[in-house]
Amino acid sequence: MDIRFSTDEKRISWEELARLYELAPLGKRRQPEKLELAFRNSLLKVFVHDGKKLIGAGRALSDGVWRAAIYDVAVLPDYQGKGIGSEIIRRLVEHADVEIITLYAAPGKGPFYERFGFRKMKTAMAIMPNPEERKALGFIE
Ligand SMILES: CC(C)(COP(=O)(O)OP(=O)(O)OC[C@H]1O[C@@H](n2cnc3c(N)ncnc32)[C@H](O)[C@@H]1OP(=O)(O)O)[C@@H](O)C(=O)NCCC(=O)NCCS
Numbered sequence: 284m285d286i287r288f289s290t291d292e293k294r295i296s297w298e299e300l301a302r303l304y305e306l307a308p309l310g311k312r313r314q315p316e317k318l319e320l321a322f323r324n325s326l327l328k329v330f331v332h333d334g335k336k337l338i339g340a341g342r343a344l345s346d347g348v349w350r351a352a353i354y355d356v357a358v359l360p361d362y363q364g365k366g367i368g369s370e371i372i373r374r375l376v377e378h379a380d381v382e383i384i385t386l387y388a389a390p391g392k393g394p395f396y397e398r399f400g401f402r403k404m405k406t407a408m409a410i411m412p413n414p415e416e417r418k419a420l421g422f423i424e
Contacts, residue, residue, distance in 0.1 A: 285334050286367065288374060292322055295330060299337045307357035309389070327351070327378050329371045331358070338362045341371040343379055351379035353386040372399050390421035 297315035300322075304312045312318055322328050322342055331339035341356035353375050358368045376384060376399060385404070388396050393403065411417045418424070 285332075286338075287332050288370065289330050289332070290328055290378075292328060292330070295319075295322070295337065297322075300340055303337055303340060303359055304355070304357055306359055309355065309357040312355065321355075325354075327375055329374050331362075331367055331371065333362070339367045339371055341375055343375045343384070345379050345381060347381070349382045351375075351381045351384045353379075353384060368395070369398070372396070387422070 297319040300318050301313050301315045304310065304318075312321075324344075325342040326345040326347065327343040329339075329341045330337060339358040339362065341353065343351050343353045345351035353372070356368060356371050356375075358371070384401075385407070386396065386401065387407070387409070388401075409423065411423060414423060
C-alpha cells in the first residue's frame with residue numbers, strides 16, 4: 284500500500300468519489316457534479332489515495348474563526364479498520380482550528396467520533412428532507 288493524504292482537489296475524479304460513497308456506503312451523494320461543487324465550496328478537504336486509487340475522503344465547512352462542520356467522511360470497505368478514517372477526522376479537526384466543530388454521525392457511528400472528543404449535543408436542530416424517513420433511520424426525534 285502507498286497511502287497518501289492530500290487536500291488538493293485538482294486531480295480528483297468526482298465520478299470516482301461518487302463511487303467511493305456508493306461503496307462505503309454513505310448517503311446518496313451520487314451526483315459527481317454536485318460533489319464537485321460541495322467540495323469546492325468547502326474550506327477544508329481531505330482526500331486519501333492508495334497509489335492512484337481514491338480510497339477515502341472528507342470535508343468541512345469552516346468560517347476559519349469560530350465554527351466548522353464536518354461532512355462526508357468515508358473510506359472504501361477494503362481499507363476500513365486501518366486507521367484511515369481516524370486520520371481524516373484528525374486532519375479536519377486540526378486544520379479547522381476553530382472553537383466549535385459539529386457533525387452529525389450516521390446512526391451507530393457516535394462511538395467512533397467520541398474517540399476524538401466529540402460529545403452528543405442536546406440542542407442540535409436540523410431541517411431535513413423526508414423527516415419521517417429520517418426519523419425511521421434514527422437521525423431525528
Ligand atoms: C466510519 C468510517 C469513516 C471509519 O473509517 P475507518 O478507516 O474504518 O476508521 P478507523 O480504522 O480509523 O477506525 C478507528 C477505530 O474506530 C472504530 N470504529 C469504527 N466504526 C465504529 C463504530 N461505529 N463504533 C465504534 N467504533 C468504531 C474502529 O473499530 C477502530 O478501532 P481501533 O482503532 O480500536 O481498531 C468508515 O467505517 C466508513 O467509511 N464507513 C461508511 C461511511 C460512514 O458511515 N461514514 C461516517 C458517516 S457519519
